[in-house]
Amino acid sequence: MLSIKNLHAKVEEKDILKGLNIEIKPGEIHAIMGPNGAGKSTLGNVLSGREGYEVTDGEVIFDGKNILDMDTEERAREGLFLAFQYPVEIPGVSNLEFLKASVDAVRAHRGQDPLDSVSFLKLAREKCKAVNLDQNFLKRGVNEGFSGGEKKRNEIMQMMLLEPKLCILDETDSGLDIDALQVVAEGVNSQRDPNRSFIVVTHYQRLLDYIVPDYVHVLAGGKIVKSGGKELALELEEKGYGWIENGAA
Amino acid sequence: MTQAVSDFHQQALSQWVGKSDKFQRLNADGSKAFEALPFPTRKTEAWKYTSLYALTQQDYNQAVATFDGAEVAANYQVDSLDVQQWVFVNGQFQANLSTQKNESGLHMVRFSDASAEQLALIEKHLGQVAENERNLFTALNNAQVQDGVFIYVEKNTQLTQPIHIVNVTTQQGQAASAFNRCLVVLDQLAQATVIEQFVSSDAEQDVLLNQVTEAVVGNGAQLQHYRLHKEHESSLHFGGVYVDLGRDSQFNSYQVLLGGKVKRLDVLVNHNEGGSHCEMKGVYLPKNDQHVDIHSYIEHKAAHCTTDEIYRGIMADQSKAVFNGRIHIHPDAQKTLAELSNKNLLLSDKAQINTKPELEIYADDVRCAHGATVAQLDETAKFYLQSRGISAQEADIMLSFGFINELLDSIPLEPLRVALRPLLAQQFSSDRALTQHILHDEAGA
Ligand SMILES: Nc1ncnc2c1ncn2[C@@H]1O[C@H](COP(=O)(O)OP(=O)(O)OP(=O)(O)O)[C@@H](O)[C@H]1O
Ligand SMILES: [Mg+2]
Numbered sequence: 001m002l003s004i005k006n007l008h009a010k011v012e013e014k015d016i017l018k019g020l021n022i023e024i025k026p027g028e029i030h031a032i033m034g035p036n037g038a039g040k041s042t043l044g045n046v047l048s049g050r051e052g053y054e055v056t057d058g059e060v061i062f063d064g065k066n067i068l069d070m071d072t073e074e075r076a077r078e079g080l081f082l083a084f085q086y087p088v089e090i091p092g093v094s095n096l097e098f099l100k101a102s103v104d105a106v107r108a109h110r111g112q113d114p115l116d117s118v119s120f121l122k123l124a125r126e127k128c129k130a131v132n133l134d135q136n137f138l139k140r141g142v143n144e145g146f147s148g149g150e151k152k153r154n155e156i157m158q159m160m161l162l163e164p165k166l167c168i169l170d171e172t173d174s175g176l177d178i179d180a181l182q183v184v185a186e187g188v189n190s191q192r193d194p195n196r197s198f199i200v201v202t203h204y205q206r207l208l209d210y211i212v213p214d215y216v217h218v219l220a221g222g223k224i225v226k227s228g229g230k231e232l233a234l235e236l237e238e239k240g241y242g243w244i245e246n247g248a249a
Numbered sequence: 250m251t252q253a254v255s256d257f258h259q260q261a262l263s264q265w266v267g268k269s270d271k272f273q274r275l276n277a278d279g280s281k282a283f284e285a286l287p288f289p290t291r292k293t294e295a296w297k298y299t300s301l302y303a304l305t306q307q308d309y310n311q312a313v314a315t316f317d318g319a320e321v322a323a324n325y326q327v328d329s330l331d332v333q334q335w336v337f338v339n340g341q342f343q344a345n346l347s348t349q350k351n352e353s354g355l356h357m358v359r360f361s362d363a364s365a366e367q368l369a370l371i372e373k374h375l376g377q378v379a380e381n382e383r384n385l386f387t388a389l390n391n392a393q394v395q396d397g398v399f400i401y402v403e404k405n406t407q408l409t410q411p412i413h414i415v416n417v418t419t420q421q422g423q424a425a426s427a428f429n430r431c432l433v434v435l436d437q438l439a440q441a442t443v444i445e446q447f448v449s450s451d452a453e454q455d456v457l458l459n460q461v462t463e464a465v466v467g468n469g470a471q472l473q474h475y476r477l478h479k480e481h482e483s484s485l486h487f488g489g490v491y492v493d494l495g496r497d498s499q500f501n502s503y504q505v506l507l508g509g510k511v512k513r514l515d516v517l518v519n520h521n522e523g524g525s526h527c528e529m530k531g532v533y534l535p536k537n538d539q540h541v542d543i544h545s546y547i548e549h550k551a552a553h554c555t556t557d558e559i560y561r562g563i564m565a566d567q568s569k570a571v572f573n574g575r576i577h578i579h580p581d582a583q584k585t586l587a588e589l590s591n592k593n594l595l596l597s598d599k600a601q602i603n604t605k606p607e608l609e610i611y612a613d614d615v616r617c618a619h620g621a622t623v624a625q626l627d628e629t630a631k632f633y634l635q636s637r638g639i640s641a642q643e644a645d646i647m648l649s650f651g652f653i654n655e656l657l658d659s660i661p662l663e664p665l666r667v668a669l670r671p672l673l674a675q676q677f678s679s680d681r682a683l684t685q686h687i688l689h690d691e692a693g694a
Pocket of ligand 1: 011012014016035036037038039040041043052085
């Protein structure tokens, strides 16, 4: 599904990713943990093709295609989805028209006809319900005035609507109370599929009780410094990152 | 004035002034003021960023020859808007294109058709609000005024239908000027909606339109006023809206300014008596080589009045906009609440905005705020949209439209809101595929 080899990337002349490797097979869930500033969000931005994030070396093959030359929207249409750590507020653009535009674009890319507005509205309402967001959120501006937790649930709702192949969840659990965490986890688990993979970035082992990963990686200093099974998360929570970073250095 | 009278002034005075015996006093005062106001240069503060070079290249002080505007009806018809519609082409009334519906309590006549009683009212108010000194084109309008539209709404009358006045300009084959004038008087507790629309034929324009509207809003009366512009890219417009507010009256103004080579609009609102409320919302969206200049003046002369003024501009290509908004709180205007906000979006490196919000406060117990911002499209928001599969082009359009969406949504008159949505969307792209999602909303949700 996703193969990253020796990825180097810099932001504003600063090297952030320094030889990152990861292999993700269809249906797998990989958790990435690591200290603040390690480059976790940078990885998500690089994979999404954000301007200003320059790949200086390495390759990224997504579903058999080299995506590094693709525009952001092309990658999204190919099935890459990034749930943002800090979703941006866009006043004046209604959530509904935004969602319709996204879904239409992705469907067109897959050769599907656009949904008519009535069916789309029905679908969007369904997904709202699944993440416990009131339907009024569809009429509001994108993330405008949403609470932290509502923004995160809006991200998961988008993921459900777009049915991507690879979902990168960047700290989707941060700032959620326990009920919201469960809603988000259920949302994610409902999307688990033999053909869909997840990268779950988190600081807290707690999330991994709900979304059980196949692998846990530690990203520090711009590369993966340790990988293991889900028990690694528990160990990290107990001991912090110091022992690995020291070992790696 | 020591400097020799400019060619423009000389030509204007000999062409337009002293042609009839109506409103002689106003004409004389106007022409005196006009003569005293120098032809604007870069050093003229009120015209600092708006060049009148075009007026020096051709003699615009010539009468219009042709009036046929029948073929442009599509440029101003609004679906499902049931109105009295008066159409003027190059300043001339077109009876065959107009519809008149009688409503009790409403007097709507041309000055030239006014009864003695109506004429007395016109003479009482005409030129009382449109100050000569504000603007030389207003002074010139005063100097030449003979005819125009008079709208008078009797005491306690709430009009059920909006009044729609359309000003069309067409191609002449040579430079010319057209004038029009509108006087709205609402008596005590009267309510009316007046839509003024400015359009042109699709041909290259050579008519300069000088149009002034005055409104006298009586005690407890409410005026909802629209000024909608979408002229050809080559048109010249010099307009003024001058409003006197009586005690506890209300003025709601909505302006949509599109098109035009040079468009200048002066808006003056006087809170004269106390307790009045002014809500002013405007958007300007110049593109290509268009130039739009808005000067607004709100005079708080009495206590307990409120002003809520919001203008938003989106400048594309090499276009230029000027926004000068002044709120002046006089010493007696205690308990004033006044806010002025002007936000601008520059879509290209070559687009320009000069914004200057001004607050002048001479009373101590007031709450006022003003601010202006200039920004470019938010890259983070754009990336967010693209990361969901939306093309860069459509993302730009959605974000631009989003910038003015709120103001559009606040338009109370539904048929206008519905008609304006596609018109504004079209500003950003004529490709329906790129605007379909921003247009989808009103029907869908
Ligand atoms: N646009 C940018 N401009 C400058 N520096 C940046 C930019 N984006 C990221 N960085 C820097 O890159 C480094 C990695 O940041 P990143 O956001 O990827 O960390 P992270 O692992 O996601 O951290 P956290 O756990 O706090 O979310 C940091 O030092 C950060 O300051
Ligand atoms: Mg991060």
